[in-house]
Amino acid sequence: MAVTVPPETSADARAGRPVGRRRPVGSPWRKVLFYGALSVLAVPFVFPTWWMFTSSLKPISEIFAFPPELWPSNPTLEGYVGAFTEQPFALQYWNSMYIAVLVTLGTMLFSSMAGYAFARIRFPGQDLLFLVVLTGLLIPSEVTIVPLFQLFNSWGMIDTHWPLILVTTFGAPSVLATFIMRQYFITLPVELEEAGRIDGLGRWRIYWSIALPLSRSALAAVAIFTFLNVWNLYLEPTVYLQTPELFTLPQALTRYTDAYGGEMWNIQLAAATLTALPVLIVFVFAQKQFVEGLAQTGLKG
Amino acid sequence: MADATTVTPGRAHARPGAAPTPPRRRFVPSYARRDQLTGYLFVAPQVLGITLFVLLPLGLIVWYSFHEWNVLAGTFRWVGLENFEKLVTDPKLAPVMQATAVFSIGLVVFNLALALLLAVLLNRKVRGMTFFRTVFFSPVVVSLVAWTIVWSFLLQDNGGINGILQLVGIDGPNWLREGPTAMASVIVVQVFKNVGLNMVLFLAALQGVPQEVQEAARMDGASDRQLFWRITVPLISPTILLTSIITIVGSLQVFAQIAVLTQGGPGISTTVLVYYLVQQAFDFHHFGYGSTLAILLFGIVLVLTIAQWQLRKRWVFYEN
Numbered sequence: 001m002a003v004t005v006p007p008e009t010s011a012d013a014r015a016g017r018p019v020g021r022r023r024p025v026g027s028p029w030r031k032v033l034f035y036g037a038l039s040v041l042a043v044p045f046v047f048p049t050w051w052m053f054t055s056s057l058k059p060i061s062e063i064f065a066f067p068p069e070l071w072p073s074n075p076t077l078e079g080y081v082g083a084f085t086e087q088p089f090a091l092q093y094w095n096s097m098y099i100a101v102l103v104t105l106g107t108m109l110f111s112s113m114a115g116y117a118f119a120r121i122r123f124p125g126q127d128l129l130f131l132v133v134l135t136g137l138l139i140p141s142e143v144t145i146v147p148l149f150q151l152f153n154s155w156g157m158i159d160t161h162w163p164l165i166l167v168t169t170f171g172a173p174s175v176l177a178t179f180i181m182r183q184y185f186i187t188l189p190v191e192l193e194e195a196g197r198i199d200g201l202g203r204w205r206i207y208w209s210i211a212l213p214l215s216r217s218a219l220a221a222v223a224i225f226t227f228l229n230v231w232n233l234y235l236e237p238t239v240y241l242q243t244p245e246l247f248t249l250p251q252a253l254t255r256y257t258d259a260y261g262g263e264m265w266n267i268q269l270a271a272a273t274l275t276a277l278p279v280l281i282v283f284v285f286a287q288k289q290f291v292e293g294l295a296q297t298g299l300k301g
Numbered sequence: 302m303a304d305a306t307t308v309t310p311g312r313a314h315a316r317p318g319a320a321p322t323p324p325r326r327r328f329v330p331s332y333a334r335r336d337q338l339t340g341y342l343f344v345a346p347q348v349l350g351i352t353l354f355v356l357l358p359l360g361l362i363v364w365y366s367f368h369e370w371n372v373l374a375g376t377f378r379w380v381g382l383e384n385f386e387k388l389v390t391d392p393k394l395a396p397v398m399q400a401t402a403v404f405s406i407g408l409v410v411f412n413l414a415l416a417l418l419l420a421v422l423l424n425r426k427v428r429g430m431t432f433f434r435t436v437f438f439s440p441v442v443v444s445l446v447a448w449t450i451v452w453s454f455l456l457q458d459n460g461g462i463n464g465i466l467q468l469v470g471i472d473g474p475n476w477l478r479e480g481p482t483a484m485a486s487v488i489v490v491q492v493f494k495n496v497g498l499n500m501v502l503f504l505a506a507l508q509g510v511p512q513e514v515q516e517a518a519r520m521d522g523a524s525d526r527q528l529f530w531r532i533t534v535p536l537i538s539p540t541i542l543l544t545s546i547i548t549i550v551g552s553l554q555v556f557a558q559i560a561v562l563t564q565g566g567p568g569i570s571t572t573v574l575v576y577y578l579v580q581q582a583f584d585f586h587h588f589g590y591g592s593t594l595a596i597l598l599f600g601i602v603l604v605l606t607i608a609q610w611q612l613r614k615r616w617v618f619y620e621n
Contacts, residue, residue: 035429038422042436044493049443051461052451064459110346117343121336129348136351139359140554140602142575143595146582147361148354170350178347197332203339232445234557239583250446254561265454272447283442287435290442291501 049276056080056270063265079270086267087252088245093274096249099164100230106169107177107226108219115181116207120193136175141167142235149239163240164248168230177222184218185211221293231279249275359599365592373586384593393569393577400484401573405552407488412548413541416496420503421529434504438497445494449561452490453477456562480570483563487571491558495551499544506540507533546609550602574598 050070055063056079058072083089117123118130152163168174188211196206212219234250241247244255253275256268283290369380388394419437423430440448455461456476463473476486510533518532534541556575559565565572565580572580578598582591 031427034422034427038429038433041419041422042433045437045440045497048448048451048455048493049439051455052447055454110350113343114347117340121340121343123337123340126340129344132356133344133347133351136355138603138606139355139599140550140575142554142556142578143599143602144355144358144362145579146588146591146595147358147365149583150361150365150588151353151358166350167354170346171354172351174347174350203336203343207343228442232557234446234560235579238560239579250444250557253444253446253450263454268450269454272444272450275444276447279442279444280439283439284435287431287438291434291438 049280052269052276053273056266056273058266060264060266079266080274082264082267083256083271083274086256086264087247089252089271089274091245092247092249092252095161095246096231096275099161099248100227103165103168103230104223104226106165107174108223110169111174111177111222112181112212112215112219113207114178115183116185116211118178119182119185120211121203133175133178136172137179139172141172144172145235145239152240158240159242159246160240161246164230164233164236167236168226168233173226173229177226180218180222181215184215188214217293220289224290224293228279362592362595362599365589366596368589370589371586372588380589384590387590388593388597393572396569397572397574397577400569400571401553403484404488404555404571404573405549407484408491408552408555409545409548411488412492412496412499413544415492416499416503416544417541419496419500420507421533423500424504424507434501437500440494441497443494445557446561448494449490449558452486453562456486456490477563478567480567483567483571487555487558487562490562491552491555494558499548502540502544503537506537510536542609546606549605549609553598553602574601 054069054071057075057077058065058069059074059076059078062069062072062074114133118126118133148163148167149158152158155162157163192210192214193206196210201209232250233248237248237251241251244252247255249271253268253271256264256271258264366384367379367381368377369383370377423434423437457463458475458478462476466473474482476482514532514536515528518528523531553573554575555573556579559571559573559576563571565576569577574594575598578591578594581587581594
């Protein structure tokens with residue numbers, strides 16, 4: 001990628017401008033080439049989302065039109081109406097939303113508590129317990145899905161939301177959050193807490209009113225990746241849930257088929273758009289926090 | 302944390318009639334004892350959760366793997382090592398493992414190469430970089446199944462990709478229904494979905510490469526290419542290691558993409574290990590054999606993680 005010209009940097013330096021870490025692009029000709037390459041690379045990243053949105057507005061007869069249209073000539077909301085009439089979509093939306101919010105809040109609370117204790121409180125057996133928790137990082141949830149199904153079955157919790165909520169809040173998916181919070185609490189100056197102790201605060205108050213408010217950025221990262229993870233769960237709901245009224249969105253999306261098992265594409269794409277939209281909108285407005293938050297956590301593929 | 306052991310939990314309180322406490326314990330402040338209790342309470346929800354939802358199931362899959370368990374027929378009987386013999390002689394295992402390997406290797410190579418290319422392109426001080434970063438990152442936040450559904454629509458025989466190819470006079474294949482293109486399609490769809498994450502990690506690493514080192518290399522007449530391979534890549538190798546571990550372990554867990562795009566087909570050409578496991582357990586109701594496959598999956602993840610950890614000393618140039 002020989003797009004940069006070294007003298008540019010020294011020109012900056014000679015002109016007394018600060019030499020940035022990132023090197024500028026050279027001549028206008030190179031600039032065109034550079035932006036052209038970026039734009040071409042961007043196509044497979046943007047096109048599917050664009051296609052999903054525009055096709056969701058097309059009547060079913062136009063969806064497979066040739067040549068393909070980039071914008072529907074007869075836009076219709078047929079697909080969107082269908083999404084809600086073919087399945088209890090509003091209910092499924094609510095299921096996804098409340099489960100994701102509940103698990104996110106729960107993970108923020110319990111993982112920050114555990115992370116705080118592992119970072120700041122000393123108690124016998126601490127190292128062993130931390131090791132126990134870390135095993136959750138090593139074991140993919142797919143490995144334990146069969147016995148978990150049996151456990152929840154024996155507790156009469158199959159076809160309820162309990163397995164989704166309990167496992168994600170307290171099980172393996174929450175370990176990364178605990179780890180991130182622990183790493184963050186370790187870096188907080190101890191003096192801040194000692195001041196609190198001199199003022200007579202107990203541990204809970206020190207954690208809740210001093211440490212937690214200071215760790216907002218780590219909590220935000222935890223919140224973002226927990227929400228995305230739960231919002232996207234697919235295997236777990238398909239294993240645990242059978243009643244369409246209890247389905248979550250990813251699971252519901254694949255069930256828009258006609259009596260012969262054929263996909264109802266306009267409806268499916270409308271529902272997919274409705275599923276992707278809220279997170280995309282939040283992302284566009286808060287992309288800096290998203291990107292930096294996830295870069296900070298550095299994990300979760 | 303070694304000093305934690307010197308502070309014994311409030312035994313003096315617990316046993317009033319016990320022998321007098323050694324003098325040094327008398328100086329343990331009362332808040333330290335309360336602290337220990339708080340510590341246990343703070344970690345209790347998570348520790349219980351892991352015990353119940355990770356360690357107990359892990360023990361159970363070992364137990365289940367020694368049984369023939371057909372849920373539908375209601376049979377559950379001890380068969381010893383029969384499931385493991387079945388595993389070794391399963392004619393499907395070789396193609397499944399091959400599909401798993403092809404998928405993981407293809408994904409890691411393509412993902413890391415593209416992520417690094419994007420990061421290098423975006424690591425410049427010019428206008429519009431935030432915009433492009435947002436664009437390349439955006440699929441990460443699009444719901445996974447929604448993203449996969451759109452691609453399955455695009456990759457159909459009469460779908461959007463072939464429509465575009467036809468415009469330039471190429472008659473495209475039925476991507477998801479033909480062996481080699483099906484696997485390639487699944488890999489490509491997955492890479493575009495998640496490459497933004499690795500790109501961000503690489504960007505952060507590139508910005509950590511000291512400016513002086515690059516300047517010095519330039520003074521010595523290094524070309525852009527030399528600068529990249531001899532200076533930049535070695536300096537960001539810890540991040541390359543991290544992203545490759547995440548991507549490999551993540552690739553072994555890919556389920557929804559396969560389920561939506563190809564259902565493991567055509568034939569079993571895209572049936573990766575996780576998909577096979579779920580199929581055996583929940584579609585064919587063989588919980589015992591499914592558990593045996595889970596042990597295999599766990600073993601692979603464990604070996605890969607340990608191997609990469611060991612290897613890091615050899616091929617990671619710099620680590621703080």
